[in-house]
Amino acid sequence: MIRQVLPEEAPQAAQVYQLCAKAMNEHGFYNWNENYPSVREAERDAQSGTLYGYYRHEELCGLVTLDQQEVPQYAGVPFLVPRAEALTVHRLAVSPLHQQRGISRELLRYGMRLAGEKGLRALHIDCLSINPGPMRLIASLGFRRVGEIYYPKKDPRVRDYPFYCFEKMTE
Numbered sequence: 606m607i608r609q610v611l612p613e614e615a616p617q618a619a620q621v622y623q624l625c626a627k628a629m630n631e632h633g634f635y636n637w638n639e640n641y642p643s644v645r646e647a648e649r650d651a652q653s654g655t656l657y658g659y660y661r662h663e664e665l666c667g668l669v670t671l672d673q674q675e676v677p678q679y680a681g682v683p684f685l686v687p688r689a690e691a692l693t694v695h696r697l698a699v700s701p702l703h704q705q706r707g708i709s710r711e712l713l714r715y716g717m718r719l720a721g722e723k724g725l726r727a728l729h730i731d732c733l734s735i736n737p738g739p740m741r742l743i744a745s746l747g748f749r750r751v752g753e754i755y756y757p758k759k760d761p762r763v764r765d766y767p768f769y770c771f772e773k774m775t776e
Contacts, residue, residue, distance in 0.1 A: 607712065622642040622698055659711060667708040684752075686774070690727065691727040713730075725775060735763070750771050
């Protein structure tokens with residue numbers, strides 16, 4: 606079941622983030638660390654009603670933030686649909702204990718449905734170009750690559766790699 610994460614569930618969300626950060630770093634994808642994402646992001650997103658969780662038997666297995674806040678780097682990306690008409694994906698995370706079960710796919714599909722319900726025309730997402738799992742998932746869902754950005758404040762081991770930006774129109 607996918608539902609909004611409640612503010613009091615932010616510590617559990619932060620635990621999922623930290624498990625993901627550890628697993629990503631073990632595989633050489635130093636996109637997240639012990640400081641990001643943290644309980645601070647989880648609390649903020651939960652309080653704003655933009656943090657959604659995938660729950661299985663009451664256990665929080667995966668998360669996604671869906672809002673209309675784009676990072677400044679998106680300003681130069683040639684999205685077909687502007688921010689005002691799109692939902693943006695942030696911090697898509699599935700606990701390593703629950704990966705390879707289609708949870709990320711379900712969370713992204715949920716984002717598409719939510720965008721449509723809100724009358725928005727597209728879903729925007731970016732992904733570290735050297736992380737093959739999410740790249741395959743995004744492509745399999747029909748997202749179209751529209752550009753790339755860089756995050757100069759990321760870990761030095763990944764800051765020189767592009768983050769590819771994708772867009773998918775709602776149906």
